[in-house]
Amino acid sequence: DGGITQSPKYLFRKEGQNVTLSCEQNLNHDAMYWYRQDPGQGLRLIYYSQIVNDFQKGDIAEGYSVSREKKESFPLTVTSAQKNPTAFYLCASSILANSNQPQHFGDGTRLSIL
């Protein structure tokens, strides 16, 4: 089945710890995105990548890092510098960033602080 797979579904972070959220897609999409959603809020863009080995900061990149070594994969690391990491993290992809094509989402990872 084609789609976007995020793992794990739930993640707990200890203080001072970095954690990495996985996002894999087999849709052959060029662009991938990471969003954060806080309770009762819309989505805010953390990072996006339009091609392999290139990525750009979104609106709330501080405390996060990403890599795009393969077209299929766009992992997000939540570093210890992110003081309020508790949120629902959503990965999305689209055929091309600069097109009218919509973004499609994975099932999300819910991150909490221990």
Add this chain to the structure above:
Amino acid sequence: QKEVEQNSGPLSVPEGAIASLNCTYSDRGSQSFFWYRQYSGKSPELIMSIYSNGDKEDGRFTAQLNKASQYVSLLIRDSQPSDSATYLCAVKGRSAGNMLTFGGGTRLMVKP
């Protein structure tokens, strides 16, 4: 001023009624408009896209776009309890590398 604005609701409608969800946006150069449905605890699911002025119908859903008024809406006919969810409006504009900007969402409750 937020770039994409939605009334947070909740919007409560009886089963079988028409639900009308509204969204305004600030970037006049915006080209693409999307409606996503998000059930509680789940990820957003695309339900409609619209790119030109006027109406676009897909089953019980109709998206309406008025670029002059910078307004996009979603109508849900014959609302069902299963339509109860948060509806997110997303706009792709000229700014920020043509990224999507999301509204805060409108929570819809359809009562049997």
